[in-house]
Amino acid sequence: MTMKADMVxxxxxxxxxxxxxxxxxxxxxxxxxxxxxxxxxxxGSKSDLTAWAKSGGHELLDDTEQDGVFIFWIKKAx
Amino acid sequence: MSVTxxxxxxxxxxxxxxxxxxxxxxxxxxxxxDWKIEGENIEYLNVPYFELLDGVEPIIxxxxxxxxxxxxxxxxxxxxxxxxxxxxxxxDVYQLQGGMKTWSEHLEPVKISDLKGGGAIYQFVRLGKGCxxxxxxxxxxxxxxxxxxxxxxxxxxAEKMGVSIQHVFDTHLHADHxxxxxNLADETGAxxxxxxxxxxxVTFSYxxxxxxxxxxxxxxxxxxxxxxxxxxxxxSTSFIVxxxxxxxxxxxxxDSIGRPDLAGKAExxxxxxxxxxxxxxxxxxxxxxxxxxxxxxxxxLNEDGSVAERLGTLFARxxxxxxxxxxxxRSLVTENLPPQPNAYDEIRKTNMGKIVPNEEAQREMEIxxxxxxxx
Numbered sequence: 001m002t003m004k005a006d007m008v009x010x011x012x013x014x015x016x017x018x019x020x021x022x023x024x025x026x027x028x029x030x031x032x033x034x035x036x037x038x039x040x041x042x043x044g045s046k047s048d049l050t051a052w053a054k055s056g057g058h059e060l061l062d063d064t065e066q067d068g069v070f071i072f073w074i075k076k077a078x
Numbered sequence: 079m080s081v082t083x084x085x086x087x088x089x090x091x092x093x094x095x096x097x098x099x100x101x102x103x104x105x106x107x108x109x110x111x112d113w114k115i116e117g118e119n120i121e122y123l124n125v126p127y128f129e130l131l132d133g134v135e136p137i138i139x140x141x142x143x144x145x146x147x148x149x150x151x152x153x154x155x156x157x158x159x160x161x162x163x164x165x166x167x168x169x170d171v172y173q174l175q176g177g178m179k180t181w182s183e184h185l186e187p188v189k190i191s192d193l194k195g196g197g198a199i200y201q202f203v204r205l206g207k208g209c210x211x212x213x214x215x216x217x218x219x220x221x222x223x224x225x226x227x228x229x230x231x232x233x234x235x236a237e238k239m240g241v242s243i244q245h246v247f248d249t250h251l252h253a254d255h256x257x258x259x260x261n262l263a264d265e266t267g268a269x270x271x272x273x274x275x276x277x278x279x280v281t282f283s284y285x286x287x288x289x290x291x292x293x294x295x296x297x298x299x300x301x302x303x304x305x306x307x308x309x310x311x312x313x314s315t316s317f318i319v320x321x322x323x324x325x326x327x328x329x330x331x332x333d334s335i336g337r338p339d340l341a342g343k344a345e346x347x348x349x350x351x352x353x354x355x356x357x358x359x360x361x362x363x364x365x366x367x368x369x370x371x372x373x374x375x376x377x378x379l380n381e382d383g384s385v386a387e388r389l390g391t392l393f394a395r396x397x398x399x400x401x402x403x404x405x406x407x408r409s410l411v412t413e414n415l416p417p418q419p420n421a422y423d424e425i426r427k428t429n430m431g432k433i434v435p436n437e438e439a440q441r442e443m444e445i446x447x448x449x450x451x452x453x
Contacts, residue, residue: 015153015155016127016151016152016153016155016156017127017128017131017155017156017159018155020127020128020131021131024128024131043442044152044153047106047108047109048106048126048128051106051107051108051126051128052126052128052129055126055128055129
C-alpha cells in the first residue's frame, strides 16, 4: 500500500533509539497535519513509534511490513 | 559524573542478595508492564526513552541519590543514551549491558547440594524468565534436566567441572521457553529423553522417557527414577534423584501449581493434574526436596538464590495442594487463568522440531515472563 508523504526518512539498519531520534528530528521540520513516512528494520520500532506518536499527539495513520522493513505513516499533531 | 556498565551477572547478584536498587526502565510502558527485572528491594521508575530525548530534567528529582541507579532498556542502545544524559547532569549511574534481551538469557548456577554417594546437583536459575534447569553430576558424568536453549552454559559448566554430559531430559514438551535439550544432546553425544506422550508430533529421534525408567549417572550410581505425572501436559514426567530430590517439572512449583491449558486441553487434563498432585505425589516421602522447572516471583528464591523446598512443607503451605473440593480445583485451573506465555504455540512447534526460527527470532519468541503456573 502507499500513502502520500511530505517527507520520507530512512532508519533502516539503525538500532534503538536512533529510529525515534531521527523521526523526532524530521517531525520538527514538518508543519502540523503533514505526513512523515518512516522506514525502519528494528523490531522494537513498531511498539515504540506507536507509543511515541501517541504521547506526542501525533497520529499513526498506517503501518506495514515489506521484506523485513517496517513502514510507518505519521501525521503531525495539529 | 560517570556511567558504569553492569552485566546481567552483576544484576543477578544484586537480586539474589536482595540489595536495594533503583531501576530506571526506559522501555515503553506496555513492555514494562508486561515484564521487568524483579527483586524484593527494587524500586522502579518507568519513563520511555523517547520522552527524554529533549533532556532528563523532568525526571531528575525522582531519581534517588542514596542508592544505586540502574538504567535498563530492551537492548542497551537507549539505556546507554539516557545513562549518559544523567551522567551529564552530575549523577553516577549504572546501565545494563545487553538490556532485557541479555537479562532474559542469563543463567545463574547455584549449588543445591552434594549427593550421598559423591557428586552434586546444580540449579541454573534464569532470573529473567523464571526458568530452572539442572545438572546432576556424579563421577565423571552428568545429566541435564530441562535445558534452556543457551546450551553453551551447560557445556562450559560441564567442562569446568570435568564431566561429560551423558543424558539430557525434558520433563515435558515446554510451551513457555525453547528447549535446548535436543541440541545439547546432539552437541555432546548425550542421549535425549522426552516423554513419548508429549512427543507424538516431534520430527527428530529421542529416547522415550517412561514411568519406572531408571538411569544411572557416574560410577557412584546416582539413580534417576522417572515418575509419570501428567496434567500440565499429557506426558509430564517427574524424577526422583538419589532417593532425595523430586524434580517436578511444571506440575508443582513452590507457591503455585502447573496450568493444564497450554496445549488447548485444560478440560481434558485437569483430572490428570489433580491425580498427579493429590494422589501420586501424596504417596511419596514428605522428606523429598522439590526442585521445580520454574519460579514465578523472586520471593520463591531461598537466601542463596536457589529454588527448592521440602515436599511436606508444600503440602502444608501451597494453596494449589490444599483444595479439597474437586469442582473448586477444576475452576481454579481452567478459569481466570493468567495470560498465556508469549508465542507459546510457536514455541511448542519449535520444541517439536516443526519450525526452526533463527536465533534472533527465538529471542523475540521468548520475551516476557513464563506464566506456566496458576495460584
